[in-house]
Amino acid sequence: MLLNDSDLQAIWLTVRLASIVTAILLVVGTPIAWWLARSRSSWKGPISATVALPLVLPPSVLGFYLLLAMGPNGPVGGLTRVLGVEPLPFTFWGLVLASVFYSLPFMVQPLQNAFEAVGNRPLEVAATLGASPLDTFFTVVLPMALPGYLTASILTFAHTVGEFGVVLMIGGNIPGVTRVASVQIYDHVEALEYAQAHHMAAVMLIFSFIVLLALYAWRPSARNLLRRG
Amino acid sequence: MQLSIKVDKSFGAFTLSADFTVTGDRIGIFGTSGSGKSTLVSILAGLLKPDSGEVMLDGDILFSSDKHINRRPEQRRIAMVFQQHSLFPHLNVRNNMLYGYKRCPAEYRTIDFDTLVAVLKLEGLLERGVTNLSGGEKQRVALGRAILANPRLLLMDEPLSALDDSLRFQIIPYLKSVSEQFGIPYLFISHSLVEMRLMTDTVLAFEKGVMTCQSSSEQLARNLMGQSFSGYINLLKLGHPTPQSGLFAYPWGTSQLLLSAGSDRDASMAELSSKDIILFKQHPEAISARNLLECTVRSLFNSGNKIGVELECSGNTLIAEIVQDAVNELSITPGGTIYAAAKASAFRMLPA
Known part of the structure; x- marks a missing residue:
């Protein structure tokens, strides 16, 4: 067996994390992307910049601030204390929350582009045909923006799988809880287990290549999104 | 409504x-x-x-x-x-x-x-x-x-x-x-x-x-005739054409029109600009235009610096566009008889 139980556990945890983060971001990212695509508000610039911050910010910086926010004196930490929930740092759900912030632009930007490409006219047509705004969104906008949703989901999933810095800052390295594939590789290298590191790294490499190959083959325009991302 | x-x-x-x-x-x-x-x-x-x-x-x-x-x-x-x-x-x-x-x-x-x-x-x-x-x-x-x-x-x-x-x-x-x-x-x-x-x-x-x-x-x-580049567009309902001397003869009201364009359709519509109609006070002996119609002047109207002449020809209406000097020279008055000429190539068939 090329991968030991600990490796498989890390891969399973990574897939679970990436799936949950992608699902959450589909729900959270849609209204943000919709607002950014449609709004003429003066807040559009600052909000866009905030959403894009994880693209340029060192993961350790983002991780540091999230750690402070989730800590006993931070706003999120205060909230968890009031709700009687265990503190989020060094837990799986802390990792989920951090990953949602870290992968936000990978969901929002492709969706925003897709919504902008749909344009105003289909919405006007649907309205004059008796469709309410919510009806229009689900019956016209969503199907027309479907390629954007697929691109955004794939990019978000793949980006979450590849996280390292934020994971270490927020989750640490707890087997079965926060030790994801990238941290597992780091552990192997630290322990001079180069063969194990190779096997894990190869899995990551092949996974990333297949994801990108699928994306490119299916939708050439995804290249532009990747460049921008 | x-x-x-x-x-x-x-x-x-x-x-x-x-x-x-x-x-x-x-x-x-x-x-x-x-x-x-x-x-x-x-x-x-x-x-x-x-x-x-x-x-x-x-x-x-x-x-x-x-x-x-x-x-x-x-x-x-x-x-x-x-x-x-x-x-x-x-x-x-x-x-x-x-x-x-x-x-x-x-x-x-x-x-x-x-x-x-x-x-x-x-x-x-x-x-x-x-x-x-x-x-x-x-x-x-x-x-x-x-x-x-x-x-x-x-x-x-x-x-x-x-x-x-x-x-x-x-x-x-x-x-x-x-x-x-x-x-x-x-x-x-x-x-x-x-x-x-x-x-x-x-x-x-x-x-x-x-x-x-x-x-x-x-x-x-x-x-808007007087200020329009293309003048007033007469819309003519035509019948089924027959070829005639390299042109097409279309029934139009009680007479017929010769057009350079033709088709096999039973009913066609053609455009003729008011600017493409020439008026004669008397029957000209010979002209190159292939369509010469005897018409009755129904009315005159002003449009910009042009005068529109509403004609009754073969049971149909035509609008021609001329200047005031021409009205005076030809002594055009409602009820009078006048001759209207149009070239066979001046008509534009509307696609059906």
Whole structure:
């Protein structure tokens, strides 16, 4: 067996994390992307910049601030204390929350582009045909923006799988809880287990290549999104 | 249908200031680009909110700034056919057409899907994707979709401008017959006077955001003759042609016209500009123009610095355009006889 139980556990945890983060971001990212695509508000610039911050910010910086926010004196930490929930740092759900912030632009930007490409006219047509705004969104906008949703989901999933810095800052390295594939590789290298590191790294490499190959083959325009991302 | 609009709407330097009441089922909004006609239509459909004023359709208030009423577009039952067909690319022809129908309250559903499909000749296309349709087919589907929403008013915002000439005149009969057959009043927006005359009875003309006149489409065409580059366009209904000396002889009223263009169609329509008609006081002995008609002067009218001469020829009406000096020289007066000449090549066949 090329991968030991600990490796498989890390891969399973990574897939679970990436799936949950992608699902959450589909729900959270849609209204943000919709607002950014449609709004003429003066807040559009600052909000866009905030959403894009994880693209340029060192993961350790983002991780540091999230750690402070989730800590006993931070706003999120205060909230968890009031709700009687265990503190989020060094837990799986802390990792989920951090990953949602870290992968936000990978969901929002492709969706925003897709919504902008749909344009105003289909919405006007649907309205004059008796469709309410919510009806229009689900019956016209969503199907027309479907390629954007697929691109955004794939990019978000793949980006979450590849996280390292934020994971270490927020989750640490707890087997079965926060030790994801990238941290597992780091552990192997630290322990001079180069063969194990190779096997894990190869899995990551092949996974990333297949994801990108699928994306490119299916939708050439995804290249532009990747460049921008 | 009675429509009352008194609204103001400003965008930067442009202001639309409309104040009119119009009654009828075939209404036209005429104006050049930037005249405000599309703004007016968007306000009527509820896609644009006026700065102030009131919009009423058949006594129903759609917008009132004083009463704080602004009915949402989906609550107005005003359907629209846009310049571009704007079909939903993810739905096939059938589901595009049924989009508004499914959302129309049951008590208003009076139009039968199959009947409309037959009128629009879309039977064989229902399961096709809309991206595979021709321009004319797409516009027919868009028209069907709007009609099936069972609207109380249909807005057609330059529905023909994206089509080439041959398609344009293929679609006009559909636009007319569908609305008339299913009893849906319409507002037709265009910058083409010919389309206005073919489609509407009453026309509201707009210029720089202000309504300049409300008249019949025929009267508007005559009023604008003097300032139009192409003059007044006579629309001639012709019968079945027969070849004659390299030309085509078309029955027209009680006489016939010789045209250089011909087709095998039974009934055709041709355009002849008022500028392409030459008037003679007496029968000329010989002229190169192949059409010489003896006409009676019915009336004269001013248009810009030109004089329009309304002629009765072979039971039909022709409008010729001349200057005041020519009126004086030829002593043209109503009731007098005059000869009108037109070259065979001056006619332009309208595609059927």
